[in-house]
């Protein structure tokens with residue numbers, strides 16, 4: 001039913017609208033469907049280490065890979081902590097079928113920000129994720145000069161993260177909102193087309209930039225932001241997302257490493273490899289609508305390379 005939220009564990013595996021069986025995601029607590037999630041600390045929470053999506057799309061970012069050959073106690077503790085934080089963040093998500101249009105399973109992140117505890121946990125998790133991804137020290141000034149946040153949900157946590165990292169914050173906004181000379185890119189996203197802008201003097205050429213946003217779906221939005229950063233002469237270190245809708249393969253549109261805290265809409269109830277795109281479509285989405293949503297940036301001013309570095 002349109003507009004009715006479903007919990008993380010309730011939403012069916014994409015591509016299987018009729019499959020309403022239990023999720024196999026992990027032992028994270030399900031979010032509550034119609035009210036803000038319970039945010040009390042849970043001493044019994046023993047979630048396994050979730051997948052860290054590294055730049056190659058496989059398990060583990062740079063630190064994790066190195067860790068496989070002999071992890072230090074400190075990095076091991078940090079990985080365990082990150083796993084715990086991710087599990088908490090995930091408990092604050094909820095899903096709305098057929099929003100904003102039919103066939104889209106909307107991931108609602110707002111309960112996370114409605115809760116002081118979950119909001120705090122999210123910022124901590126993102127800081128740790130960035131420390132792992134870019135080998136910075138949590139709590140210390142990083143080599144990152146600028147966090148670029150994407151309108152509008154990237155504005156919810158980009159500035160807080162920038163403060164924690166000792167970096168500046170620069171917004172990418174929808175067309176017509178920023179004064180002065182701007183760079184402009186038109187792009188396609190999961191549900192429609194949009195135009196992004198960035199002020200031409202937002203940062204200095206050569207500054208090190210990390211782009212953050214809540215969700216990467218088809219990747220059109222993030223790819224467009226990457227183009228803007230490059231138009232300004234920024235050194236794009238990578239992208240960080242709260243969540244990735246894996247089946248839409250958005251990271252393939254990106255030309256810098258991408259890291260995500262959580263995966264969404266990825267379960268396939270054990271069908272395993274060899275699934276077609278039809279098997280991976282959420283809630284009645286047609287192959288045609290998914291392919292339409294997945295079309296690349298329309299006004300790129302340059303081609304997008306492989307996502308993997």
Ligand SMILES: O=P(O)(O)OC[C@H]1O[C@H](OP(=O)(O)OP(=O)(O)O)[C@H](O)[C@@H]1O
Nearest residue numbers: 151152153189190216217218219220221
């Ligand atoms: O990977 P894609 O398919 O491009 O989609 C991802 C984008 O879609 C949503 O933003 P939206 O444009 O809905 O704006 P909002 O944050 O203002 O709601 C989301 O916050 C991402 O920015």
Ligand SMILES: Nc1ncnc2[nH]cnc12
Nearest residue numbers: 104105106107190215217
């Ligand atoms: N399924 C989805 N849920 C929330 N935000 C999105 N942005 C693009 N696709 C989305």
